[in-house]
Amino acid sequence: MFVLDQRLLQDTLPVGDFPLCRLLLSNDSQYPWFILVPRKADVSEVFQLSDDEQLQLWKETTSLSRTLQQVFEADKMNVAALGNVVSQLHMHVIVRRRGDIAWPAPVWGKHPAVAYTADEALDVIGRLKAALATDLTFVEVANDA
Amino acid sequence: MFVLDQRLLQDTLPVGDFPLCRLLLSNDSQYPWFILVPRKADVSEVFQLSDDEQLQLWKETTSLSRTLQQVFEADKMNVAALGNVVSQLHMHVIVRRRGDIAWPAPVWGKHPAVAYTADEALDVIGRLKAALATDLTFVEVANDA
Numbered sequence: 001m002f003v004l005d006q007r008l009l010q011d012t013l014p015v016g017d018f019p020l021c022r023l024l025l026s027n028d029s030q031y032p033w034f035i036l037v038p039r040k041a042d043v044s045e046v047f048q049l050s051d052d053e054q055l056q057l058w059k060e061t062t063s064l065s066r067t068l069q070q071v072f073e074a075d076k077m078n079v080a081a082l083g084n085v086v087s088q089l090h091m092h093v094i095v096r097r098r099g100d101i102a103w104p105a106p107v108w109g110k111h112p113a114v115a116y117t118a119d120e121a122l123d124v125i126g127r128l129k130a131a132l133a134t135d136l137t138f139v140e141v142a143n144d145a
Numbered sequence: 146m147f148v149l150d151q152r153l154l155q156d157t158l159p160v161g162d163f164p165l166c167r168l169l170l171s172n173d174s175q176y177p178w179f180i181l182v183p184r185k186a187d188v189s190e191v192f193q194l195s196d197d198e199q200l201q202l203w204k205e206t207t208s209l210s211r212t213l214q215q216v217f218e219a220d221k222m223n224v225a226a227l228g229n230v231v232s233q234l235h236m237h238v239i240v241r242r243r244g245d246i247a248w249p250a251p252v253w254g255k256h257p258a259v260a261y262t263a264d265e266a267l268d269v270i271g272r273l274k275a276a277l278a279t280d281l282t283f284v285e286v287a288n289d290a
Contacts, residue, residue: 044221045210045211045214045221045222046206046207046210046222046224047207047208047210047211047214054203054207055200055203058199058200058203061191062191062192062199063192065190065191065192066190066192069190069192076189076190076227076228076229076232077190077191077226078225078226078227078228078229079191079225079226079227080223080224080225080226080227080251081222081223081224081225082221082223082224082225082251083221083223084221084223084241084248084249084250084251085249087221096229103229104229104230105229105253105254106225106227106229106251106253106254108250108251109250109251
């Protein structure tokens with residue numbers, strides 16, 4: 001059974017579900033930083049998924065990346081599966097802009113997270129959800145999901 | 146026409162070609178750190194590739210990741226397309242071990258690269274090539290490729 005890792009639960013806000021992955025917003029207002037987590041138990045590497053699941057993960061990652069690039073006018077998208085701290089497989093999909101606080105370095109470990117206010121989080125999530133409105137594979141999740 | 150970015154050329158050693166990507170070894174002996182570069186001109190984001198090319202990139206990435214995990218006994222594989230400095234699309238596939246110098250942080254920007262000696266590079270590349278010997282899609286490249 002899929003249970004979201006405690007650290008991911010703490011550090012993110014839930015957005016919704018794609019067919020394979022839960023979509024989370026990293027609670028760091030310095031970047032529009034999203035995380036996809038396949039809803040599968042005991043998986044830490046992409047190649048541990050079945051072939052079909054791997055394909056679905058890549059589809060959801062690439063599609064999300066394209067959408068985020070457009071909605072948030074990214075100069076570059078950063079896509080990464082690291083997992084050195086949280087071993088549950090999760091894919092970072094991060095909007096980078098030339099003016100952001102860590103540019104051009106990767107975001108990890110550069111600056112302590114600055115949590116969103118409720119209004120800011122609703123705005124970011126709302127902009128993405130508006131772009132996903134025609135994506136019938138996307139399902140919103142309740143806030144306690 | 147595909148031309149490898151100058152920075153990538155400088156910082157890596159050539160290993161070979163998969164059907165889509167050139168395989169490079171990052172010239173940093175602190176980690177077995179490989180880089181896949183699709184041999185396509187003017188692409189900086191995964192979603193700019195055609196659907197078939199995207200699929201091929203993911204296949205090459207996942208297959209390489211699995212092979213490297215086994216050959217170099219990784220505790221965790223790190224897979225990432227960043228490109229904030231070098232915009233030419235390239236996929237990092239990095240062997241991480243709990244004892245490595247940057248663990249558990251990501252490798253970028255943590256420690257200055259320590260170049261391989263010729264013997265060390267031949268050893269790392271040789272171990273990977275031995276594992277790829279049965280992979281008929283892999284073709285070695287000459288050192289000036």
